[in-house]
Amino acid sequence: MGKQKLLSIITPVHNEAEGIKKFINDSLVPVAEKLDLNYELIIVNDGSTDNTLKIIQILANQNPKIKILSLSRNFGKEPALSAGLRYAKGDAALTIDADGQQPPKLIPDFIKKWNSGAEIITGVRSQYTKHGLIQKLGSKLFYKLLHIMGNKSTVPGSTDFRLIDRVVINEFNKLSEHNRITRGLIDWLGFKQEYIEYVYGVRAAGRPSYNIKKLFHLAIDSFVSMSTTPLVIFGYLGIFITVGSFILGLFCIINQYILGDPLQLYWNGSVQLAIFITFLIGLLMISESITALYISHIHAETQNRPLFVVDEKESRNLN
Known part of the structure; x- marks a missing residue:
């Protein structure tokens, strides 16, 4: 009988005290426990200034499968994701946001495609729920410009809700640039990729850390770092x-x-x-x-x- 595979679930958090406990205990862990493989849940605390760290430390004390990777300050979501992938020990890693907008119930679908041979499985927003016109138009404009800039591999609506195989993790960890967009770099690596569409839900609690200014800077970094x-x-x-x-x-x-x-x-x-x-x-x-x-x-x-x-x-x- 072969060794059971290990899945590393990576969740970056920043000031998510209002909803992190409910998301982990009621949404993420129940789905992970039903998977036909072992799992580790790596929560990357990206310099939270509220009670997020204390809450997830309590959760980690109660569940040894929960690992806390606490950064010394707020480095941003992209370095936080990279930190989680650097510490992941699984045969594959799944990255998911902690705000509830990416449904954990779809994780078995990601696993199924992975078991079928896909090395990168990317969640693609098929539609938004209660999102403003500016966000929708901004997202469409971003992917349109990214395509014009020469990045043909990134599918419009693709997100950081994705599963990547160990071979992809190893290659990603070799990348050294600091101004990075994780999804763009993973797409740049190549490998066999498949997609899963999902409805981008509303935020479960709290306020988003990413404001218009941060999203704008992320877009600029994407254009500059991924294309000349x-x-x-x-x-x-x-x-x-x-x-x-x-x-x-x-x-x-x-x-x-x-x-x-x-x-x-x-x-x-x-x-x-x-x-x-x-x-x-x-x-x-x-x-x-x-x-x-x-x-x-x-x-x-x-x-x-x-x-x-x-x-x-x-x-x-x-x-």
């Missing part, structure tokens, strides 16, 4: 403006000085100079902004700081 297309786009834009300015300048010279301004545009030298300078200044500012984004990422990588720091005193059951 922004540089190419603005390179083509520079060529377009340069050629357009040359044609416009040639037109002005012919109309004003050779034909004697038959169109009566009255473009004197100051107007022409102001137009050309405005075009060039705008192009220069845009180009420098994009270049600065890449330089900032290079700066972050060359600092060689750890992606996350674990507070071992507050962590539990890590062995």
Whole structure:
């Protein structure tokens, strides 16, 4: 009789005191207990400032399968997910949010596809429940731009609710960039991937840690870290403006000085100079902004700081 497989369930949390106990005890653990395999539940405390850490420590004392990976401060969801995958010991790992918007009842479906040979199983939002128009349009715009930027592998609506095989975990842990988007990097790795659609539910309790500002920064990091297309786009834009300015300048010279301004545009030298300078200044500012984004990422990588720091005193059951 072969050894029973181990599933690592990874849940990053930040200030989830209002709903974390109910989510773990009433939603996640009951589903995990019914699986035909062993499991470990890795709760990554991402620098919570409320009672989240105390609550999950009590849960870990009651259930040895619950492991707490407590980070020394708030590093963000992406490093928290990476920390969980670094400490995962399972034959596969499943990442799921603790806000109740991703249904744990679908975990057996992920396991079934994994047992059938899929190495990456990704949860895809088929529809939203009680979400505003701005969030829906923002999500569609994000994936559309990501596709334009050259990332053809990420399916629109895909989320961090996914299961990945041990071979994928090992390859993911080799990646070293600091400004990262986990789902994009996993898709970039390749491997056999399948999808499960689900309804993105309402938040069970509390307020989301991800606000518009953080989501915007995440989108920027995604575009810059996953593609060099922004540089190419603005390179083509520079060529377009340069050629357009040359044609416009040639037109002005012919109309004003050779034909004697038959169109009566009255473009004197100051107007022409102001137009050309405005075009060039705008192009220069845009180009420098994009270049600065890449330089900032290079700066972050060359600092060689750890992606996350674990507070071992507050962590539990890590062995």
